[in-house]
Amino acid sequence: MSDLQKKFEKATKDVAKAKADPGNDMKLRLYAHFKQSTEGDVAGDKPGFTDFVGRAKYDAWAKIKGLSKDDAMTAYIKLVDRVLKE
Secondary structure, eight states: HHHHHHHHHHHHHHHGGOSSSSOOHHHHHHHHHHHHHHHOOOOSSOTTTTTHHEEEEEEHHHTTTTHHHHHHHHHHHHHHHHHHHH
């Protein structure tokens, strides 16, 4: 396992230790970078208009389409670090 992968896995566990709610925008960014890191580009149909949460998640993930797995992991780790410092 690479050093980046180890840091990513640690960050996925550490994010649950956040003392304060990071807010919806940060949660969406974390979600998108996590999904990009683990699954790659967003696929499937965009959720319907009435599925507000699903649509927001889809849109956040779609914004970073094309980002490499390593770059997504690095960005996720940095986002978790910001969340933990707040």
